[in-house]
Amino acid sequence: xxxxxxxxxxxxxxxxxxxxxxxxxxxxxxxxxxxxxxxxxxxxxxxxxxxxxxxxxxxxxxxxxxxxxxxxxxxxxxxxxxxxxxxxxxxxxxxxxxxxxxxxxxxxxxxxxxxxxxxxxxxxxxxxxxxxxxxxxxxxxxxxxxxxxxxxxxxxxxxxxxxxxxxxxxxxxxx
Amino acid sequence: xxxxxxxxxxxxxxxxxxxxxxxxxxxxxxxxxxxxxxxxxxxxxxxxxxxxxxxxxxxxxxxxxxxxxxxxxxxxxxxxxxxxxxxxxxxxxxxxxxxxxxxxxxxxxxxxxxxxxxxxxxxxxxxxxxxxxxxxxxxxxxxxxxxxxxx
Numbered sequence: 001x002x003x004x005x006x007x008x009x010x011x012x013x014x015x016x017x018x019x020x021x022x023x024x025x026x027x028x029x030x031x032x033x034x035x036x037x038x039x040x041x042x043x044x045x046x047x048x049x050x051x052x053x054x055x056x057x058x059x060x061x062x063x064x065x066x067x068x069x070x071x072x073x074x075x076x077x078x079x080x081x082x083x084x085x086x087x088x089x090x091x092x093x094x095x096x097x098x099x100x101x102x103x104x105x106x107x108x109x110x111x112x113x114x115x116x117x118x119x120x121x122x123x124x125x126x127x128x129x130x131x132x133x134x135x136x137x138x139x140x141x142x143x144x145x146x147x148x149x150x151x152x153x154x155x156x157x158x159x160x161x162x163x164x165x166x167x168x169x170x171x172x173x174x175x
Numbered sequence: 176x177x178x179x180x181x182x183x184x185x186x187x188x189x190x191x192x193x194x195x196x197x198x199x200x201x202x203x204x205x206x207x208x209x210x211x212x213x214x215x216x217x218x219x220x221x222x223x224x225x226x227x228x229x230x231x232x233x234x235x236x237x238x239x240x241x242x243x244x245x246x247x248x249x250x251x252x253x254x255x256x257x258x259x260x261x262x263x264x265x266x267x268x269x270x271x272x273x274x275x276x277x278x279x280x281x282x283x284x285x286x287x288x289x290x291x292x293x294x295x296x297x298x299x300x301x302x303x304x305x306x307x308x309x310x311x312x313x314x315x316x317x318x319x320x321x322x323x324x325x326x
Binding site for chain 2: 038046047055062119120124125128131136140142144149151
């Protein structure tokens with residue numbers, strides 16, 4: 001993953017960058033599989049590596065495929081990134097060890113879900129039971145977010161088209 | 176787009192049914208194995224997007240017309256929210272599926288299936304709509320290039 005990251009940073013051809021981002025997403029999906037989060041791995045492989053790569057390629061079709069040379073020094077973004085990264089790493093120091101049974105997130109509602117989700121919902125997959133039944137309200141919110149995002153993109157892209165056809169109509173009138 | 180490449184077209188035609196079946200498997204097996212509406216929706220949309228990339232977006236629009244996609248985006252949310260409101264009419268809390276069938280677990284199971292179907296519909300159609308929108312812009316620019324030499 002580190003090698004792919006450096007490839008993304010060094011590459012100036014945006015086509016190569018998009019492809020390397022897809023490779024990075026697939027590697028991330030394998031990490032998720034290694035952590036036993038198969039649902040997240042499937043989502044990452046399908047959305048991160050599949051759909052977003054296709055959308056990036058569609059955007060590349062609209063713009064030039066070479067990165068423009070920088071107009072300002074990269075020092076300030078580098079410092080911001082390093083500071084943010086350092087803060088995040090500092091934040092992980094206090095986290096409990098991965099999979100520790102006594103950790104807060106494994107003590108709150110998780111034991112109840114593991115013990116009772118089968119009898120409560122009849123679904124052997126705890127992830128589905130939590131997602132659709134116990135936390136159905138959250139999932140409804142997520143679906144609404146996707147709905148809103150889709151509507152937003154549609155309005156943005158179709159608005160441009162309407163303006164263009166209005167412009168064309170105006171030109172027709174003046175001509 | 177890529178109508179000349181025979182190998183690509185044949186391979187895609189072979190792959191499409193497999194991807195769609197996999198999407199349905201992920202959708203309806205989500206109760207027992209990994210997966211659910213979101214993953215299945217993305218997989219189904221990916222199948223159509225692959226078809227559109229190889230055979231051109233007009234061909235994909237014939238399979239799933241844009242008007243259908245635009246109806247499906249709110250339909251999924253309506254199914255999800257409507258299930259919750261139906262539960263309220265049946266005397267339970269919002270999105271508590273227990274009274275939807277004779278037994279509590281069966282009701283929960285049915286509710287999860289319906290709600291996942293709603294998620295599937297919205298996710299798949301949103302991905303498709305975004306793809307159509309971007310692809311449509313590309314086509315417009317192409318026709319502009321051909322027409323006026325603009326850009």
